[in-house]
Amino acid sequence: MAVSDPILSRDAVAGRDGVAGAGYAIEVRHLFKNFGQQVVLRDVSLAQRRGEVVCLIGASGCGKSTLLRCINGLEQPTSGTVLINGLDLASPKTNIDAVRSRVGMVFQSFNLFQHLSVLDNVSIALRHVRKLPRAQAEEIARKKLAQVGLTGKERSRPAQLSGGQQQRVAIARSLAMDPEIMLFDEATSALDPELVKGILAIMRELAESGMTMVVVTHEMRFAREVSDRVCFLDKGVIVEEGSPARIFDDPQSTRLRNFLAQVL
Amino acid sequence: MTGLNNLIRTFFDLEEMVNVFPTLITVGLRNTLVLAVFAMLFAVVFGLLLSLLLVSRNIAVRAPAFLYVDVFRGLPAILTIYLVGQGLPIAGIAPFGRSPYPYAVVAIGIIQAAYLGEIFRSGIQSLDRSQMLAARSVGMTHHQAMWLIIVPQAVRNVLPATMNQFIIIVKETSLVYLLGLFPLQRELFSIAQDHAANTGNLSSLVAAGIIYCIITVPLTHLVNYVDKRLREGPKLVAAETAEA
Numbered sequence: 001m002a003v004s005d006p007i008l009s010r011d012a013v014a015g016r017d018g019v020a021g022a023g024y025a026i027e028v029r030h031l032f033k034n035f036g037q038q039v040v041l042r043d044v045s046l047a048q049r050r051g052e053v054v055c056l057i058g059a060s061g062c063g064k065s066t067l068l069r070c071i072n073g074l075e076q077p078t079s080g081t082v083l084i085n086g087l088d089l090a091s092p093k094t095n096i097d098a099v100r101s102r103v104g105m106v107f108q109s110f111n112l113f114q115h116l117s118v119l120d121n122v123s124i125a126l127r128h129v130r131k132l133p134r135a136q137a138e139e140i141a142r143k144k145l146a147q148v149g150l151t152g153k154e155r156s157r158p159a160q161l162s163g164g165q166q167q168r169v170a171i172a173r174s175l176a177m178d179p180e181i182m183l184f185d186e187a188t189s190a191l192d193p194e195l196v197k198g199i200l201a202i203m204r205e206l207a208e209s210g211m212t213m214v215v216v217t218h219e220m221r222f223a224r225e226v227s228d229r230v231c232f233l234d235k236g237v238i239v240e241e242g243s244p245a246r247i248f249d250d251p252q253s254t255r256l257r258n259f260l261a262q263v264l
Numbered sequence: 265m266t267g268l269n270n271l272i273r274t275f276f277d278l279e280e281m282v283n284v285f286p287t288l289i290t291v292g293l294r295n296t297l298v299l300a301v302f303a304m305l306f307a308v309v310f311g312l313l314l315s316l317l318l319v320s321r322n323i324a325v326r327a328p329a330f331l332y333v334d335v336f337r338g339l340p341a342i343l344t345i346y347l348v349g350q351g352l353p354i355a356g357i358a359p360f361g362r363s364p365y366p367y368a369v370v371a372i373g374i375i376q377a378a379y380l381g382e383i384f385r386s387g388i389q390s391l392d393r394s395q396m397l398a399a400r401s402v403g404m405t406h407h408q409a410m411w412l413i414i415v416p417q418a419v420r421n422v423l424p425a426t427m428n429q430f431i432i433i434v435k436e437t438s439l440v441y442l443l444g445l446f447p448l449q450r451e452l453f454s455i456a457q458d459h460a461a462n463t464g465n466l467s468s469l470v471a472a473g474i475i476y477c478i479i480t481v482p483l484t485h486l487v488n489y490v491d492k493r494l495r496e497g498p499k500l501v502a503a504e505t506a507e508a
Contacts, residue, residue, distance in 0.1 A: 101403020
């Protein structure tokens, strides 16, 4: 991937947002989330620097995906604060749609727009959110599709593609918006084993290009090799966090040891 | 044998059919289609807006919409058409002047909007929530996500049910005769009925019925074809991939 791509370079990001340099890209403070009676997240706090890659690991239902959705405001916290580049998502002054347009999200089941071609999937938000003319939007879309290795599939429908190809389109769709932060919600969990590698390679390249990323994953090798920091969640609480070496080689809690014993 | 002859003469008198046929086509068919097309347009636009109210998270918006649907699906069409078409001008509300057509279009439109609103609502709610999440995740507003992502897919999913409703609209236009028509305003049914009343022979009504069928039966088969195509989508898609 072209690191020199101005859209991905960190200078472009800093230039876009004056506040950004100093604070955290993502700051989560004392986040609680209930679904009815059920407490899904319990006093979760997390601060993530620009360019940092954080992996969230933990058993299914531990609250990882909910935390991710709170970070881009797709889910409203029951209490607590989420700041993106210092902007409080709950503040009435914050334009949540504008924030989301700079926070890419890749879903487990791709969530491509089924009625649109691959090219339209990637360019529709450029046209209607960024208000770019069609030609310019499609040019960017083609570039992003090439970046994820999907040249020649522009006119296909999502249903005509394999899972791996669909996930590449979904990544291109997010990258097209020139995101400052990328969120990955078990991006490889729905893929056949032989397709996982390609997606992980794209994610790895993104991480190396300096993208700020939060990655919910069951791929422990990816977490160990790519992330700067790993957070282990259990029952809605961050039980342990630290460098990959700390988490995987020197787990402190019984809960993390049990979890690692099951997945490694 | 006289029984059978009577039957044929009453319903299938070729001479009567031929007599009424030119008027049926030049006046009746044209007027029926004009009424049907405008009523469809009205019903689709209004029904779509209604469906957006029906899926609103705000109960104060949703409740009146559901009441509307309940009422206009609950009333016989003939009653609504009479109330709107005869009633409004009598009550001094006559924005369209004296022609019964706009009133008929509005009356059929508001009835069918109730059905279409409910059909579109089911289409919207049958879509996975993930489509909305994905649309919002790239920065679309709720409004943009609805119009660019949700509604186009919902409409596609309910196309067969929508086309069934179009068939019903074509047939319902016949009720406009209730509102009183000048000769050139008559549509298929009223021309046939007038002719039958004048001649004492019902063959003109059978002729009109044949023309209705010529419009509606192909539509029915088109519905089945579209339905099948939508359901067998993946197979078709595979064929396209092979070509590419």
